Every structure is written in structure tokens, then in C-alpha cells.
Amino acid sequence: MTEADRLKDRRVVVAGLGVSGVPAAKVLHDLGARVTVVNGTAGDKQRAEAAELEALGIQVRLGDGDTLPEGTELVVTTPGWRPDSPLFTAAAGAGVEIWGDVELAWRLRGPGAAPWLAVTGTNGKTSTTRMLAAILGAAGLRTAAVGNIGVSLLDVVLGEQEYDVLAVELSSYQLHWAPGIRPHSAAVLNLAPDHLDWHGSMEAYAADKGRIYHGNQVACVYNAADPETERLVREADVQEGCRAIGFTLDAPRPSELGLVDGILVDRAFADDRQHSAQELAETSDVRPPAPHNIANALAAAALARAFGVPPAAVRDGLRAFRPDAHRIAEVATVAGVAYVDDSKATNTHATQASLATYDPIVWIAGGLAKGAVFDDLVAGAAGRLRAVVLLGADRALIREALTRHAPQVPVVELERTDTGAMAAAVAAASGLARPGDTVLLAPACASMDMFANYNERGDLFADAVLALASAPESGAGPGAH
Incomplete structure (x- = not known):
């Protein structure tokens, strides 16, 4: 009997609507499960999604995400629901299993399904x-x-399109609720404190990240500069013959990928890895060629090589890749000053990598700290900072770290909290x-205190920079774009 057969007539609760919950509810309903969707909020968006599901015969309970419906036999949760939610406490007390939508997708894969090459980490996943x-x-x-990249795994796994292999981004939230997945190979890019309010501790956060290695068949890819990622490999229960493969920005040792004179090289899957390295690409093939992004490229290359991809395809794929918006995106050069949008740097680890790319910097930062501490970040970047412009709800935490570790750096603090504050921040930074300086938007914080998301924050930064570039006598040079 298949997993799909076992779901027929089961009473299944889907926790949450949105991009994960709605597809999960539809799939379960189509498989014959008796589905009830619960959601704690009841806004216009949720009511519209509920109406869509109810038209199919799926029950939806809005405004009540805490109560476990009587007779529930399985809970399928969307990623954002915290593990200590009352619904899950009730489910655990009743002996009811809890799956995430990723676990559901894995279990519904058919015979001969495409293997997964899986990626997680605090930063650089996408x-x-x-x-x-x-x-x-x-x-x-x-x-x-x-996966976590915006394309539902359920839609892909159950769709008509056939795949040879899937590149799967997985968040710590998704991995927490996916104990059964067994990727072909997987990578943990890095580990730094993040989402600790959700996981409860750094240890729990790391353990959830480490789930991605369990059951790996060919390669567990780790960051040689981050001992915690290697520790997770050592602790993983993998299939016989699975190898630990490191990536490094230094010259690689056997079973590593790394850099030699600006060349990305492979000493893990080369024919004679003890004595030679296989050239894969040049650092100029990576966009942007910032150190942390070259590390991302090496991790991607390691997973691809584990799947048997030839060296030329690594080079060609990296050349074809275009980075996401708001990730170290050069907006314009105005009066000899470069303006860079890294709005996606929503935590200290991502911001540390961004700050390490430029010198000198006028840094625009602030927002929702999510429990972060900024002392190490500021201390490490102090020598690169020309000045700092702060905005957002938790800007005082960064200002206090600057007072302790970079008291010589001028700080402008903006109290306004409307979206127009970004234009004011750009004006102050200019x-x-x-x-020769770089004005860098790398907030080290989430955006939701002032903006819809990091995309809006970055868009408003770019708008303000382009307005500055088009102003009379701006001095915008030929590098403006």
C-alpha cells in the first residue's frame, strides 16, 4: 500500500493557509483524506483562501489555530508554525503524528522519482x-x-513534468517537521544564531539544520571554515559509502573543493584527488564574485559533482546564473560613490559577509533584530566604517554596539518609521x-517593522539612489546603471 493509499479517509488537519497550506490541503483532499484547515488569523487574504478551499468541500476554521479537531489522525503543518504551538502540544498528547509539507511531498514521491540535492544554512541557501x-x-x-525558494515541492512532486534531479532549498522550519527525507546529497552552508525564538536554542536550531544530512547516499557537503557544519556531518546517520566533502576559500585538501589562484578546483571527485585537482571555473564566472558567494558556488559545485556533473557544466552553469534582486546588487555610482542594495541581509551573519566585501563603507542598517546581538558584527567591521545611518524599531541595539566597539564612527539615527525613511537614509548617507566609498544597505535586521518585506525595502533604497543619480549636478558617472 502506498502512502497515498494510506491517506484515504484519514482525518487530517492542515495547520495554516498560504503558499504551503493551500496546496497541501488540495493534495490531501484529492487523495481522499477528510481535511480540516485551521488558521489563527482571519483577514481578507485568509478569507479568500478559505472560500477557495471550501468550494472544493474542504473545511476551514479561521481565527482558531489552537484547538485540535476531534478525531484528528494526522497534522500537516506549514513551516512558520512554532513547535510549541498549542495545536501541536495537543497533537503530541493525543499521539497524533505531525508532518511538514516537505515531509508530505517526500512521502508522496512515486517510484523512480527524481532524487533531491538539498541545501540549507543560515545564509546563502537561495x-x-x-x-x-x-x-x-x-x-x-x-x-x-x-522548496523554500517559492516553488511548492508538492506541486513539483505530483505534477506532470518529469525531472532527473531536483535542487531543493530547505529552511530550518521545514527540516524540523521533515524527519523522513533522505536526500541523494546535501549541504549545510553555515551556521549562525537565527530564528532562536522559534527553535528555542542554538542547539535545537543546529540539530534541525543537521537533519538534512540524515540518510544521505553520496555526499554530505560542509563548510571547512565552519566547524559546526562538519560536526553535523559526523553526527549524521548516512548510508554506507556516503562521503564528507568540504568546501573552502583556501587551497583544498583531498575530499574538498576550493580556490587556487582565482580558480575553483575540485579535489573531491577528481580522478586522482590525492595528487591533483580538477579545474571547474574562475572566480570571474561567479556573480557577484564576493567571497561568501564564491563559497556558495563551491557548495553548489560540490553537490553537482556528487551527482556526476562534468566540470564544464559547473563553469557554464555559474556563467548563466543571475543573482536574486536585493542581494549585493549594485544600484548606481553617484559622484564617485557606489550604492549597493543588500536588503536581503536580514541577520548578522549575512551582513558580516556583506560588510567584508567593501571598504570604506557608509552603512545603512536597522529594523527588527529578532533577538540578535550586534557586538561581534560591529567589532569586526569597525575598521571599514566611514559612517552609519540607523533606522527601524531596534536601531538602538546597533547604536549601543557602535558606542562600545566603534565610538569614533559618526552615526545618524532616523526616528521616522514611515517608508519615506529610506529616502532620508540615502540622503543622509550621501x-x-x-x-571611492560604498553606501551599503545591509540592515542585519528583518524589515517588517517598516516595510512589507525586504524586497520593498530594497526597492525603496534603489528608487532613492536613482533619484539621487538623476538630480541636477549629481555627478553620476558612467558606471551608474
């Missing part, structure tokens, strides 16, 4: 997953970048910057 898909595509493989 770029690495998309690089991986570009490399796989360059090798002539039918593939897609899916007044502080000198030719």
Missing part, C-alpha cells in the same frame, strides 16, 4: 540552490529549484560618503 539548478541544467539534466 543563491546556492539556484546556482545548483543552473549547473544541473547546463549538464542537460531536467531540473528545477524548489552626505557622509566620499568618492
Whole structure:
């Protein structure tokens, strides 16, 4: 009996609507399960989604996400629901199993389904997953970048399109509720404190990230510069013969990929890895060629090589890849000052990588800290900072770290909290910057205190910069774009 057969007539509760919950509810309903969707909020968007599901005969309870419906036999949750939610406490007390939508997708894979090459980490997941898909595509493989990247795994797994292999981005939330997945190979790019309010501790967060290695068949890819990722490999229960493969920005040792004189090289899957390295690509093939992004490219290459992709496809895939918007995106050069949008740097780890790319910097930062501490970030970047412009709800936390570790750096603090604050921040930064400087939006914080999301925050930054560039006597040079 297949998993799909076992779901027929089962009473299943789907926790949450949105991009994960609605497809899960539809799939379960189509398989014959008796589905009830619960959602804690009841806004216009949720009512519209509920109406769509109710038209199919699916029960929806809005405004009550805490109560477990009587007779529930399985809970399928969307990623954002915290593990300590009352619904899950009730389910655990009743002995009811809880799956995430990723676990459901894995269990519903058919015979001969495409293997998964999986990627997680505190930062760089999306770029690495998309690089991986570009490399796989360059090798002539039918593939897609899916998972936490915005494409529902359920839609892909159950769709009509056939794939040879999938590049799968997985968040810590998704991995927490996916104990059964067994990727072909997987990578943990890095580990730094993030989402600790959800996981409860750094140890729990790391453990959830480490689930991605369990059951790996060919390669567990880790960051040689991050001992915690290697520790997770050592602790993983993998299939016989699965190898630990490191990536490094230094010259690689055997069973690593790394850099030699600006060349990305492979000493893990080369024919004679003890004595030679296989050239894969040049650093100029990676966009942007910032150190942390070259590390992402090496991780993507490691997973692709684990799947048997030839070296030329690594080079061609990296050349074809285009980075996401708001990730170290150069907006314009105005009066000799470069303006860079890294709005996607929503935590200290991502911002640390961004700050390490430029010197000197006028840094625009602030927003929702999510429990972050900024002392190490500021101390490490102090020598690169020309000035800092702060905005957002938790800006005082960054200001206090600057007072402790970079008291010589001028700070402009903006109290306004409307979206127009970004234009004011750009204006303040332009007044502080000198030719040759970089004005860098790398907030180290989430955006939702002032903006709809990091995309809107970055768009408003770019709008303000382009307005500055088009102003009379702006001095915008030929590098403006």
C-alpha cells in the first residue's frame, strides 16, 4: 500500500493557509483524506483562501489555530508554525503524528522519482540552490529549484513534468517537521544564531539544520571554515559509502573543493584527488564574485559533482546564473560613490559577509533584530566604517554596539518609521560618503517593522539612489546603471 493509499479517509488537519497550506490541503483532499484547515488569523487574504478551499468541500476554521479537531489522525503543518504551538502540544498528547509539507511531498514521491540535492544554512541557501539548478541544467539534466525558494515541492512532486534531479532549498522550519527525507546529497552552508525564538536554542536550531544530512547516499557537503557544519556531518546517520566533502576559500585538501589562484578546483571527485585537482571555473564566472558567494558556488559545485556533473557544466552553469534582486546588487555610482542594495541581509551573519566585501563603507542598517546581538558584527567591521545611518524599531541595539566597539564612527539615527525613511537614509548617507566609498544597505535586521518585506525595502533604497543619480549636478558617472 502506498502512502497515498494510506491517506484515504484519514482525518487530517492542515495547520495554516498560504503558499504551503493551500496546496497541501488540495493534495490531501484529492487523495481522499477528510481535511480540516485551521488558521489563527482571519483577514481578507485568509478569507479568500478559505472560500477557495471550501468550494472544493474542504473545511476551514479561521481565527482558531489552537484547538485540535476531534478525531484528528494526522497534522500537516506549514513551516512558520512554532513547535510549541498549542495545536501541536495537543497533537503530541493525543499521539497524533505531525508532518511538514516537505515531509508530505517526500512521502508522496512515486517510484523512480527524481532524487533531491538539498541545501540549507543560515545564509546563502537561495543563491546556492539556484546556482545548483543552473549547473544541473547546463549538464542537460531536467531540473528545477524548489522548496523554500517559492516553488511548492508538492506541486513539483505530483505534477506532470518529469525531472532527473531536483535542487531543493530547505529552511530550518521545514527540516524540523521533515524527519523522513533522505536526500541523494546535501549541504549545510553555515551556521549562525537565527530564528532562536522559534527553535528555542542554538542547539535545537543546529540539530534541525543537521537533519538534512540524515540518510544521505553520496555526499554530505560542509563548510571547512565552519566547524559546526562538519560536526553535523559526523553526527549524521548516512548510508554506507556516503562521503564528507568540504568546501573552502583556501587551497583544498583531498575530499574538498576550493580556490587556487582565482580558480575553483575540485579535489573531491577528481580522478586522482590525492595528487591533483580538477579545474571547474574562475572566480570571474561567479556573480557577484564576493567571497561568501564564491563559497556558495563551491557548495553548489560540490553537490553537482556528487551527482556526476562534468566540470564544464559547473563553469557554464555559474556563467548563466543571475543573482536574486536585493542581494549585493549594485544600484548606481553617484559622484564617485557606489550604492549597493543588500536588503536581503536580514541577520548578522549575512551582513558580516556583506560588510567584508567593501571598504570604506557608509552603512545603512536597522529594523527588527529578532533577538540578535550586534557586538561581534560591529567589532569586526569597525575598521571599514566611514559612517552609519540607523533606522527601524531596534536601531538602538546597533547604536549601543557602535558606542562600545566603534565610538569614533559618526552615526545618524532616523526616528521616522514611515517608508519615506529610506529616502532620508540615502540622503543622509550621501552626505557622509566620499568618492571611492560604498553606501551599503545591509540592515542585519528583518524589515517588517517598516516595510512589507525586504524586497520593498530594497526597492525603496534603489528608487532613492536613482533619484539621487538623476538630480541636477549629481555627478553620476558612467558606471551608474
